[in-house]
Amino acid sequence: MKPPIILINYKAYENSYGEKGMEISKKIEKVSKEYGVPIIVSVPATMIYRLSKETELIVYAQHVDGLDHGAKTGSILPEMVKDAGGKGSLLNHSERRIRLDEIHDAIIRMRKLGMESVVCVDRYELVHSMGILNPDAILIEPPELIGTGIAVSKAKPEVITRAVDEIKKVKGVYLIAGAGITSGEDVYKAIELGADGIGVASAVMKAKDPEKVVSDLVSQALKAIDKRGF
Numbered sequence: 281m282k283p284p285i286i287l288i289n290y291k292a293y294e295n296s297y298g299e300k301g302m303e304i305s306k307k308i309e310k311v312s313k314e315y316g317v318p319i320i321v322s323v324p325a326t327m328i329y330r331l332s333k334e335t336e337l338i339v340y341a342q343h344v345d346g347l348d349h350g351a352k353t354g355s356i357l358p359e360m361v362k363d364a365g366g367k368g369s370l371l372n373h374s375e376r377r378i379r380l381d382e383i384h385d386a387i388i389r390m391r392k393l394g395m396e397s398v399v400c401v402d403r404y405e406l407v408h409s410m411g412i413l414n415p416d417a418i419l420i421e422p423p424e425l426i427g428t429g430i431a432v433s434k435a436k437p438e439v440i441t442r443a444v445d446e447i448k449k450v451k452g453v454y455l456i457a458g459a460g461i462t463s464g465e466d467v468y469k470a471i472e473l474g475a476d477g478i479g480v481a482s483a484v485m486k487a488k489d490p491e492k493v494v495s496d497l498v499s500q501a502l503k504a505i506d507k508r509g510f
């Protein structure tokens with residue numbers, strides 16, 4: 281995981297799985313190769329194996345249960361995700377919140393397995409305390425902007441700048457920003473404000489031309505990173 285971090289959360293749209301899921305993934309992979317930027321896709325659990333086999337995308341789960349093996353019906357353990365080819369997981373997304381101890385257990389287990397964890401928070405006040413749990417990155421997303429097309433970097437830039445201040449208090453944890461990200465301009469702004477990358481869903485998953493959208497996001501991310509001088 282290295283800036284610019286581009287994380288596309290497939291959620292549970294109609295094109296998040298099956299043949300449509302493959303189609304959009306191939307387009308995303310094409311852009312990733314064109315720009316030489318690894319792209320993380322957090323996908324439905326049922327797609328982890330196939331996407332890991334058939335693409336060079338970095339495949340994450342959208343959630344894992346940091347539980348031990350055993351009688352745990354319906355659980356998706358980090359070991360299962362790893363076995364299917366997944367490299368990591370989102371944790372605590374606004375649409376899939378879990379308890380703090382569950383977040384911590386999952387981070388520890390994934391770190392032991394050499395997997396990456398990206399913990400979501402809905403406010404900058406939680407960045408420091410989540411950062412102490414030592415995930416690879418924190419994804420800050422004000423829930424009220426998720427899916428609106430109104431970008432956090434434009435509507436609430438202070439959420440990003442404050443989160444950036446907070447992440448500086450912990451070492452080795454990246455800060456990603458998301459919610460409402462629609463255009464390359466939104467990405468540029470987020471990185472200019474100090475984020476190491478972005479998380480996006482609807483702008484890509486609902487796009488008529490996802491390749492064009494992802495291309496715009498990635499090219500502007502590179503431009504912003506270049507300007508910041510990583």
Ligand SMILES: O=C(CO)COP(=O)(O)O
Pocket residue numbers: 289373421425426427428429458459460461479480481482483
């Ligand atoms: O929840 C998100 C990514 O995890 C953001 O969703 P939108 O890009 O649809 O606002």
